[in-house]
Amino acid sequence: MTKQESEEATEKATDPSPPDETPARPDATASEPPEALPEEPSRRRALTTFVSAGSAVYAAALLLPAYRFIDQPRGAIGQGAHFFRIAPLEALPEGKPVAFKVRGDQQDAYTLTRNQTLGAVWLQRQGQTVRAMTAECPHLGCAISLGPENTGFRCPCHTSRFSLDGQSESGPSPRSMDTLDTRIKDGWIEVAFSRFRQGVVTKEKIG
Amino acid sequence: MKLFDWLDDRTGYRDFMHEALDEPIPGGARWAYVWGSALTLTLIIQAVTGVLLMTAYAPSATTAWSSVMYIQHQMSAGWVVRGLHHFGAQAMVVLLAMHLGQTAIYGAYKKPREMNWFFGLGLMGLTLGFALTGYLLPWDQKGYWATKVATNIAGSLPLIGAWTQELLVGGADYGHLTLSRFYALHVAVLPIGTLVLLTLHIAMFRRHGVTPPAGANTKHVDRFYPKQVALDLAIGLSIFIILGYLSYRFHGAPLDGPADPASDYPARPEWYFLALFEALKFVPGRIEWVVAGGIPLLLGGYLVAMPFIDRGPSTALRPRLKYLAPLGIVGLLSVGLTYSSISSDKKDPSFAKAIERAEKQAARAVTLAKRGVPPDGPLAMLARDPHTAGPALFEKLCASCHRMGDMGPEKGKDTAPDLTDFGRAAWVIRVLDNPDDPMMFGRTPFKGMMPSFTRPPADKEEAEYFTKIKPADQKAVVDFLVAQAHGKADKGSKGEEIVSLRCTSCHRVDGETDDDESLAPELRGWASRAWIEAQIRNPGSGKTYPAEAMDDKLEGHMPGFADQLSDDQIKLIAQWMSDRITDAPK
Ligand code: HEM
Ligand code: FES
Numbered sequence: 001m002t003k004q005e006s007e008e009a010t011e012k013a014t015d016p017s018p019p020d021e022t023p024a025r026p027d028a029t030a031s032e033p034p035e036a037l038p039e040e041p042s043r044r045r046a047l048t049t050f051v052s053a054g055s056a057v058y059a060a061a062l063l064l065p066a067y068r069f070i071d072q073p074r075g076a077i078g079q080g081a082h083f084f085r086i087a088p089l090e091a092l093p094e095g096k097p098v099a100f101k102v103r104g105d106q107q108d109a110y111t112l113t114r115n116q117t118l119g120a121v122w123l124q125r126q127g128q129t130v131r132a133m134t135a136e137c138p139h140l141g142c143a144i145s146l147g148p149e150n151t152g153f154r155c156p157c158h159t160s161r162f163s164l165d166g167q168s169e170s171g172p173s174p175r176s177m178d179t180l181d182t183r184i185k186d187g188w189i190e191v192a193f194s195r196f197r198q199g200v201v202t203k204e205k206i207g
Numbered sequence: 208m209k210l211f212d213w214l215d216d217r218t219g220y221r222d223f224m225h226e227a228l229d230e231p232i233p234g235g236a237r238w239a240y241v242w243g244s245a246l247t248l249t250l251i252i253q254a255v256t257g258v259l260l261m262t263a264y265a266p267s268a269t270t271a272w273s274s275v276m277y278i279q280h281q282m283s284a285g286w287v288v289r290g291l292h293h294f295g296a297q298a299m300v301v302l303l304a305m306h307l308g309q310t311a312i313y314g315a316y317k318k319p320r321e322m323n324w325f326f327g328l329g330l331m332g333l334t335l336g337f338a339l340t341g342y343l344l345p346w347d348q349k350g351y352w353a354t355k356v357a358t359n360i361a362g363s364l365p366l367i368g369a370w371t372q373e374l375l376v377g378g379a380d381y382g383h384l385t386l387s388r389f390y391a392l393h394v395a396v397l398p399i400g401t402l403v404l405l406t407l408h409i410a411m412f413r414r415h416g417v418t419p420p421a422g423a424n425t426k427h428v429d430r431f432y433p434k435q436v437a438l439d440l441a442i443g444l445s446i447f448i449i450l451g452y453l454s455y456r457f458h459g460a461p462l463d464g465p466a467d468p469a470s471d472y473p474a475r476p477e478w479y480f481l482a483l484f485e486a487l488k489f490v491p492g493r494i495e496w497v498v499a500g501g502i503p504l505l506l507g508g509y510l511v512a513m514p515f516i517d518r519g520p521s522t523a524l525r526p527r528l529k530y531l532a533p534l535g536i537v538g539l540l541s542v543g544l545t546y547s548s549i550s551s552d553k554k555d556p557s558f559a560k561a562i563e564r565a566e567k568q569a570a571r572a573v574t575l576a577k578r579g580v581p582p583d584g585p586l587a588m589l590a591r592d593p594h595t596a597g598p599a600l601f602e603k604l605c606a607s608c609h610r611m612g613d614m615g616p617e618k619g620k621d622t623a624p625d626l627t628d629f630g631r632a633a634w635v636i637r638v639l640d641n642p643d644d645p646m647m648f649g650r651t652p653f654k655g656m657m658p659s660f661t662r663p664p665a666d667k668e669e670a671e672y673f674t675k676i677k678p679a680d681q682k683a684v685v686d687f688l689v690a691q692a693h694g695k696a697d698k699g700s701k702g703e704e705i706v707s708l709r710c711t712s713c714h715r716v717d718g719e720t721d722d723d724e725s726l727a728p729e730l731r732g733w734a735s736r737a738w739i740e741a742q743i744r745n746p747g748s749g750k751t752y753p754a755e756a757m758d759d760k761l762e763g764h765m766p767g768f769a770d771q772l773s774d775d776q777i778k779l780i781a782q783w784m785s786d787r788i789t790d791a792p793k
Pocket of ligand 1: 254275335340
């Protein structure tokens, strides 16, 4: 019930004349045309208030849980700093970036699938440390590839270019490539893989 | 307001609103008229929660149960939405009965409102269709088996049976297509049909207005708004509060374990179909359809015919009682049959046991599913779970001889050791005290082979040499054996020393024994997972008992199960028994 409608109705109440047309009734009541008795105004006001408030409560009681249900908290892949084992350190040549798949268990709502490809990362070895950057373009999420002669990274979708250390050089990408934490464990490179919001200037983790 | 004036000029909505709200009610607004509106308001709840459920529900045999589990247990407000939909469905059925009862008693089916009455009956059919199709959607044991019974009855109809069943089921057997078909009916066909019929139903109602009770002062006229609207809303809100309370009280709606075509489940329909279900018990299976199809058809036919049978213009109740009587009788009969069905189940201990087992399985399935359901679905998940498959296999193969907990033959009818405490201190203490106890080896071919360590033997001469085991030694032996059951070698312990000294005159420890001909089993690793596994596979492999323990002359010894069980299944039983012994977290 909108405010307008209830005003309309109140207006009507102050006008005790019967409505302009009463549908013809072929039934028993038809012979005695009904007569609308005006209700007491205070009683009528109480009823209209109840109807307005009641329908608002009814709608709210339905829509609030509906909103809660639709706006689910986002589930995170790997839940925070979860490190994924990628490759042995020896397998990585010094300096030159190499792309690797990130494999792990994928929890998709209710289904848990073991050992799936979750994404890809670019790894670059510098002595005993490794720099990792996600292959997902910060612009709109295409897969970043290595340019010719290892001069830098480029994105095939809207031609964003990044330097070898991931700095944004040209194109629409709002920020540099997203770096990921790494560690070496038992001779293996492990990367804290996660996703970041695309199309914005600041790096913002989304899962 | 200019905007609304503009809108009114272009649409004429104010006239429409007036017409809708100022509908006169001859005889005045009444509580009796609330049921139609209450049905509409509840249908809105069903539609909103239904569409919300659609955003998360995934209709396929491998995902339906998991997605409903996810809605029920893991999504925020999921249980609220599902609870409202579940209890809303039951409210629809109750309200339907109220609405039908009220209009029948008031004589509202009479000329000129016949079409209104027919549309209403159509809506009733559609609502029952909603209830029937919705029940299957969670693809849980309850919905699966109840619906299977329903479609099998449809299949037994003469002439059209096989065709109807195949159309509904989408093939010969229940599967993906069954679910997709029921889903399409539930979320597209029935809602559209309902919308069409409801529009026509309300249009007819607008045309003819309410039927006031006979003798009402029709000079007194209320407008639909606000008094009748207020009454309608009061009922609608009360129903909402009840639905909210029920959802809160039961934390959503019940969800049984995932549908398992290979299980034996005591199928029961939802309470509003129980009367029909109970009536089926009185007829032989071959002509079930006469009852299951005939009663609803007869009742529906009578309802359709009512305006033509009861033709007089009077709506007074007295002279019409004879026309209402069949409805009253069917109503009372339904209540009686429903009551009889519930009470016969209540009295049946095997039903209670089956339900208890189903509830346990459901809880286990949910516990596992919360960790993530594998892509091959919840049944595969349960089949790989030692705590589900283990006891099920035990019940099937081991429980003909062994007791364990409440499984197995009646006490005294078991012919092998009672495994309830197997691997635990109580078991070891009992076997040291009285190996021939009926709970131990008293009813096996091994009776009399092992002496007691606490009571002197019956033979006087032998009794002279008997020394009772010292409590400290007994405790050390118990500790050693319990350690074995926990998979620990416990080397160098006092218990090991005593066992190696006193028990190896017959038993084996690391394969060593003083008596190669003895049939006593290996004690290293006794009751550990590996030991149990070896024992199930082949009790005479030497890893548990020596080959001679399998001799045919020893009638009633335990058989090996390598032929009857796969390696995985043997491992599942052993894992489950071992976890039971060590109280491992499930
Ligand atoms: C009008 C739109 C409707 C839509 C879109 C809809 C949708 C759904 C969906 C997606 C489910 C599966 C989720 C679950 O089982 O929890 C479901 C279940 C169900 N629906 Fe509906 N539904 C509608 C109306 C109705 C009506 C009018 C009734 C009752 C008369 C009804 C009765 C049921 C029942 C009994 C279940 C099983 C619920 C349970 O497991 O507790 N539905 N519905
Ligand atoms: S997605 Fe990479 S440049 Fe647009």
